[in-house]
Amino acid sequence: MADLFATLDVLVESCPIVIDRAKGSTHPVHDDVVYPVDYGYLDGTTSGDGDGIDVFRGSAEGTGVVGVTISVDLGKRDAEVKVLLDCSPAEVDAIRALAVDRLDVGAIVVLRQP
Template identity: 35%
Template sequence: MIGDIVKVTVDRPLGSYHPKHRDIYYPINYGYVKGVLAPDGEEQDAYILGVDQAIDEFTGKIIAIIHRINDIEDKWVVCPVDCTFTKEEILEQVFFQEQYFQTEIIM
């Protein structure tokens, strides 16, 4: 799936807060891929990197998978097709949420 182009519906835009955990601020856009079910039974979650404004939806390339070792679900990392990020850059941008989990980034 790395390299695939997907459309992400953004339900937590840049600048918003988590609906249940009000202390989690989203410095990047975050959403889900309609029609793709994750192991938790919900649609596949995705972080969007390389977009510096709040958006409603985004079509981009999957560049990495964040595998949560101590959780049931993984997160996809999606960005514009002409962008690249290192593992370190990805981790820095998703740390606001991934700090609560033991993760590995698969590229």
């Protein structure tokens, strides 16, 4: 697992982050769901859905990659990994609530171990 996070560190350092949903904005499909942190993608990357690798960017600047969410969406018939970048423990909890409880996708949060 350490190799995964070390590789993500390199990827995040080498790609600009494009924020397309700022903290406080609503989900494009579920208008009752509000993003607890900035959400976007790593420019110049490709994930399983053909778009850039998704990133949740929190306010704990300098903490780096603290974890990932892994989800399987039966409606879209895809699986995705989303990077948790610069997220505080409270922000990780809010992202977990968003991904696991609110968006109704099979999701888990995997945190980086010290």
